[in-house]
Amino acid sequence: MITANLPQRIQINDVAVRDGFQSEPAFVPTEEKIKLIDRLSCTGLAKIEVTSFVSPKAIPNLRDAAEVMQGITRVPGVTYVALVPNERGCERAQAAAVDEINLVMSIGESHNLANMRMTCEQSLEQFRGVMKLVRGSAMRVNGTVATAFGCPFDGEQPLYRVLWAAEQYLGMGMHSITLADTTGMAHPRQVEQVTRAFRNAFPDVPLTLHFHNTRGMGLANALAGAAAGALSFDASLGGIGGCPFAPGATGNICTEDLVHMFDACGIATGVDLDALLTVARDLPAIVGHEVPGQVMRSGKRTELYARPAA
Amino acid sequence: MITANLPQRIQINDVAVRDGFQSEPAFVPTEEKIKLIDRLSCTGLAKIEVTSFVSPKAIPNLRDAAEVMQGITRVPGVTYVALVPNERGCERAQAAAVDEINLVMSIGESHNLANMRMTCEQSLEQFRGVMKLVRGSAMRVNGTVATAFGCPFDGEQPLYRVLWAAEQYLGMGMHSITLADTTGMAHPRQVEQVTRAFRNAFPDVPLTLHFHNTRGMGLANALAGAAAGALSFDASLGGIGGCPFAPGATGNICTEDLVHMFDACGIATGVDLDALLTVARDLPAIVGHEVPGQVMRSGKRTELYARPAA
Numbered sequence: 160m161i162t163a164n165l166p167q168r169i170q171i172n173d174v175a176v177r178d179g180f181q182s183e184p185a186f187v188p189t190e191e192k193i194k195l196i197d198r199l200s201c202t203g204l205a206k207i208e209v210t211s212f213v214s215p216k217a218i219p220n221l222r223d224a225a226e227v228m229q230g231i232t233r234v235p236g237v238t239y240v241a242l243v244p245n246e247r248g249c250e251r252a253q254a255a256a257v258d259e260i261n262l263v264m265s266i267g268e269s270h271n272l273a274n275m276r277m278t279c280e281q282s283l284e285q286f287r288g289v290m291k292l293v294r295g296s297a298m299r300v301n302g303t304v305a306t307a308f309g310c311p312f313d314g315e316q317p318l319y320r321v322l323w324a325a326e327q328y329l330g331m332g333m334h335s336i337t338l339a340d341t342t343g344m345a346h347p348r349q350v351e352q353v354t355r356a357f358r359n360a361f362p363d364v365p366l367t368l369h370f371h372n373t374r375g376m377g378l379a380n381a382l383a384g385a386a387a388g389a390l391s392f393d394a395s396l397g398g399i400g401g402c403p404f405a406p407g408a409t410g411n412i413c414t415e416d417l418v419h420m421f422d423a424c425g426i427a428t429g430v431d432l433d434a435l436l437t438v439a440r441d442l443p444a445i446v447g448h449e450v451p452g453q454v455m456r457s458g459k460r461t462e463l464y465a466r467p468a469a
Numbered sequence: 470m471i472t473a474n475l476p477q478r479i480q481i482n483d484v485a486v487r488d489g490f491q492s493e494p495a496f497v498p499t500e501e502k503i504k505l506i507d508r509l510s511c512t513g514l515a516k517i518e519v520t521s522f523v524s525p526k527a528i529p530n531l532r533d534a535a536e537v538m539q540g541i542t543r544v545p546g547v548t549y550v551a552l553v554p555n556e557r558g559c560e561r562a563q564a565a566a567v568d569e570i571n572l573v574m575s576i577g578e579s580h581n582l583a584n585m586r587m588t589c590e591q592s593l594e595q596f597r598g599v600m601k602l603v604r605g606s607a608m609r610v611n612g613t614v615a616t617a618f619g620c621p622f623d624g625e626q627p628l629y630r631v632l633w634a635a636e637q638y639l640g641m642g643m644h645s646i647t648l649a650d651t652t653g654m655a656h657p658r659q660v661e662q663v664t665r666a667f668r669n670a671f672p673d674v675p676l677t678l679h680f681h682n683t684r685g686m687g688l689a690n691a692l693a694g695a696a697a698g699a700l701s702f703d704a705s706l707g708g709i710g711g712c713p714f715a716p717g718a719t720g721n722i723c724t725e726d727l728v729h730m731f732d733a734c735g736i737a738t739g740v741d742l743d744a745l746l747t748v749a750r751d752l753p754a755i756v757g758h759e760v761p762g763q764v765m766r767s768g769k770r771t772e773l774y775a776r777p778a779a
Contacts, residue, residue: 162658162693269776312776344770346733347692348472374770375682375726375763376733379689382657383472416685423656423686453685460654460684466579466622 164386168427170205172367172393173414175442176227177208177242179399181220183446189223191445193230198438199396200234203430204414208240208261208393212248228255240301244275249289252298259299262286262333265341266324267310274305283327290331302328303337303369308353309344321353322360335365337393340380343373343401343410347383354387369393370412371401372451377412378420385426392417396435397442397450413452415439423460432459474696478737480515482677482703483724485752486537487518487552489709491530493756499533501755503540505706508748510544513740514724515701518550518571522558538565550611554585559599562608569609572596572643575651576630577620584615593637600641612638613647613679618663619654631663632670645675647703650690653683653720657693664697679703680722681711682761687722688730695736702727706745707752707760723762725749733770742769 176196180187196209209231215222224241233239241252243260252260264282265271271279286302293300304324309315325336338353350368357366368384368391370377381392398413418430439455486506490497506519519541525532534551543549551562553570562570574592575581581589596612603610614634619625635646648663660678667676678694678701680687691702708723728740749765 162661165658273777309770311774314771314773343767346730346770348475348734351472372685373763373767374729375688375723376730378685379692379730382689382692413685419684420656420686420689424658453683457653457683460619460656461624463624464621467583 162386162424164388165424165426166385166388166390168390168429169385169421170391171414171418171428171430172206172208172240172391173199173204173396174208174369174393174411175396175399175414177211177221178401178411179395179397180446181211181218182400183220185447186220187445189226189230192223192227195438195445196227196231200232200237202434202438203428204237205391205429206238206240206259208242209257211242211244212251212255213242213244225251225255228257238299243289245285246288246292249292253292253296257298259301260289260293261301261303261337262289262328263303263305263339264324265305265310266316266320267306267313269312270306270310270341273312279324286328287331290333294332299335300333301335301337301367302333303339304328305339305341307338308340308349309342311342311344315344315349318353318356322356325357325361325364329361329364335367336361337367337369339369339393340371343371343377345370345380346376347379350380350383351387354384354389358388365391367391367393372398372410372412373401377410378417381412381417382420385421397439397452397455399442399446399450410451413454415452416454419454419459472696472734474698475734475736476695476698476700478700478739479695479731480701481724481728481738481740482516482518482550482701483509483514483706484518484679484703484721485706485709485724487521487531488711488721489705489707490756491521491528492710493530495757496530497755499536499540502533502537505748505755506537506541509706510542510547512744512748513738514547515739516548516550516569518552518703519567521552521554522561522565523552523554535561535565538567548609553599555595556598556602559602563602563606567608569611570599570603571611571613571647572599572638573613573615573649574634575615575620576626576634577616577623579622580616580620580651583622596638597641600643604642609645610643611645611647611677612643613649614638615649615651617648618650618659619652621652621654625654628663628666632666635667635671635674639671639674645677646671647677647679649679649703650681653681653687655680655690656686657689660690660693661697664694664699668698675701677701677703682708682720682722683711687720688727691722691727692730695731707749707762707765709752709756709760720761723764725762726764729764729769
């Protein structure tokens with residue numbers, strides 16, 4: 160039985176402003192980003208990944224990382240996260256006083272080479288440098304195990320490699336771990352197995368699951384993850400974004416669709432779904448195109464229609 | 470734990486030619502329908518809902534029901550199903566020698582009125598007439614409990630009403646039951662509860678679950694249904710179709726995406742996914758527009774890409 164095992168309370172994190180806007184064809188103006196983050200801050204999300212302190216040449220869409228961090232109004236209780244690729248990025252993140260940085264390595268060597276232009280060993284070496292900078296500061300560090308559920312070049316990753324990466328991260332002092340299905344290869348049985356193995360290996364480590372809907376299984380995977388005891392989920396407003404370097408990869412799971420499903424199942428997310436839907440419905444105007452989210456179009460399952468005249 | 474409860478083998482039924490083509494803006498030529506059914510017949514699907522013996526005025530797209538039935542090449546082991554609204558339809562279905570007819574009533578009274586222009590009691594009366602015609606013939610009868618997981622006008626339906634409808638159907642001699650989420654209101658916890666209740670009440674009755682992906686939960690619902698012991702699932706090639714009378718309702722779950730998920734989870738469907746994908750990829754050309762299926766675009770999760778040059 161699935162639903163007997165579902166947790167009573169989970170947390171939802173939004174990555175749209177970073178993961179979504181990063182791969183938009185057009186630059187989203189800084190003030191639009193700030194306005195969106197400020198609106199998201201009031202919906203009950205646990206974390207918002209607001210930007211990435213990467214080279215503006217690598218990702219021009221996020222060249223305004225410092226301005227975004229400076230411009231937003233921080234809501235107590237919300238963790239503002241920035242992705243950081245290296246020590247230089249970490250210093251910029253520290254200067255911007257982000258609450259948490261996110262370090263990402265793909266355990267698929269070929270994907271890490273394609274995406275980060277580094278071997279996994281080189282990524283870990285970078286991370287060690289970052290952790291030295293962070294030591295003693297209040298800034299928290301989340302380590303993302305990308306391609307945890309499969310690499311589009313190297314295929315499914317063995318479980319020990321997921322646990323190996325997590326162990327490396329935790330050994331450096333990272334505070335929490337995200338297992339990311341970077342190119343949408345995860346399936347429910349695998350999600351359940353990996354999640355349970357992770358929780359058995361690291362019962363006290365905060366775990367986030369990050370799914371893509373590339374093959375339509377995104378919410379099924381989230382359900383399987385929750386049933387296996389995961390308590391934190393990444394998603395992207397409107398379902399925008401995805402990994403721009405992964406062939407065929409489209410779409411993070413959609414935040415409001417995810418909240419809608421968990422709400423329906425009686426799992427508290429702390430998110431005000433109506434408020435979130437209001438924000439989501441303004442997203443197409445911001446990015447200039449339709450977005451994959453479905454509940455923003457169909458309405459919530461509890462929204463009834465007037466009976467047709469007889 | 471979900472996946473420990475998943476069945477080893479399930480069956481998949483396709484409804485695209487009936488439920489999908491019925492609501493297409495353009496009439497799909499009879500020979501295209503026949504060709505598509507014949508291709509689907511060779512993929513390992515258990516049932517194919519090929520047409521509806523309704524009034525050509527009500528659904529002009531399916532005015533060629535008899536020609537379609539006559540034109541197809543029946544593959545042994547595949548059950549060819551036609552939807553039938555009344556005795557006249559039943560006689561036409563008998564003349565066409567369909568293997569199984571499908572009778573549909575929405576348990577949401579308002580939806581049944583809007584969709585069928587009948588009260589539930591009037592629908593059941595029609596069904597009694599149909600069952601009299603069928604008695605003694607080899608033709609099987611499936612009863613669909615539509616809006617089983619919620620009516621867009623009347624809201625969530627109480628469990629007893631689902632069981633009441635099933636009991637009415639079975640009392641008339643119907644052979645199998647489909648619980649249909651006609652407008653995409655089901656959620657996983659509800660699916661599990663309803664499926665378990667049904668199986669407890671009618672342990673020997675073949676049960677099919679029919680989901681829509683209106684709010685993105687389609688495959689999550691199928692997973693929950695399978696974990697609760699459902700062994701038969703409807704879906705639509707490419708995810709086409711939906712209920713044309715239901716406001717905001719779009720999209721059956723996609724057959725090849727469903728098979729892909731179950732395959733990945735190690736559940737045998739009997740369907741040749743590669744063959745099915747080949748057929749699905751020809752669907753946009755047949756209907757003249759893109760379709761919602763995702764695996765047809767992304768490829769299977771096991772399809773790897775060449776490593777980028779270093």
